Amino acid sequence: MPYFVGRPSVFDQREFQSYVDDIFALGVLTNNGKYVQLLEAKVAEVSGAAHVVALSNATLALELLLSTLPRHSYVIAPSYTFIATTTAIFRAGLRPIFVDVTDHFKIDLNHLRQILADCRAKQLHVTAIMPVNLYGGMDIDPALFELATAHNLKVFYDSAHTLGTSCQVYGDAEVFSLHATKLVNGFEGGLVATNNAHLAIRLRQLRNFNYLTPHTGPIKNSEGEFVPFCPADEEQGIYSYGTNAKLSEIHAAMALSNLNHIGELIAHYKANHERYRMLINQRLGYEVVQEIGPFTNYSYVVCRHLKRDAILDHLKTHEIFARKYFYHLTHQQFGYQPQVPTSAQLVQEVFCLPTGLTIDADDVAFIAEQVVVALTE
């Protein structure tokens, strides 16, 4: 049987089916229905966020979040990420500056300091840092926040991989993905988690064509000033252009039925991760399967080896479809040439092994054995 990295995890199909029956009985299929609201409340509970806004996918969630920044300003983000991160910056009308990452996939703070100094010297209008919490692990070095505060920058996290990793929201906002290949599968879907009420209301409008609805009414910002995006007389007015980034009820129901079991999900992924580490690293005597912690949801089994491509070729002969996440540095697709040597090395060496609810201990043993064979024969 073939083994895939992204085979969706569905915790309890019957629970999902009961939600689907309820949705049809209610007759509300989209536009902020019961299951979108239940999902937002559950994510708020799990992530510790005061406000959660559900959207149709994480790429649009990132784009709309970034669109709240001044147009044409600069955002500092890693190039070593999925193309969605960089695409969202451009589509929001912003300009990226690419920062290198460490061997542990976190922003290289020395490079970040250098970039900030350069930007200051050139008087570039930088408005945000967007760290990417890759592979289930969090990039939460206090020095990162100190730099952001010192330069008056927002910190917007691309946390597409990390729902369930932390029960606290870091930075100004975090964006989670509910794509079918993620730990919490909603077929598709994205979430913005934030403690900023104003930002949450803004995103609720943007996801719904920028309509002003009764519950988004006139509000004040943290300085107590009136925020002038609501026409004085009309609840149904449109502030300016928005888009349709709403999550449907079916997607929300799927995500909720999985999120209800987040503890069991993480336990399963963790057991797979630990077994892989034991069967590969201990056998070989060096680290192929990477440690992502201390804060992780174990959703990706990330490996690193100079012989990556040969390993993948061997695995394929046994119908094991490991993935190179990520193969291209995203800046290349937009014609940039930053100096990011560690990122350039990582894309040559990193690969991910199958995990998730469809992969059990016996599968892990078989796949691990093939990795060891590829490296020893």
Ligand code: T4K
């Ligand atoms: N930021 C970061 C850092 C991200 O990694 C992502 C997405 C985003 C932002 C944006 O999130 P979303 O807008 O997607 O919510 C996947 C996902 O499409 C994407 O969500 C994910 N990251 C990215 C890393 O990977 P592929 O290219 O792996 O998909 P695909 O179709 O090749 O599927 C992978 C494997 O999974 C296949 O070999 C078969 C298996 N599979 C997949 C699906 C969807 C199944 O067995 N069943 C399925 O339904 O993109």
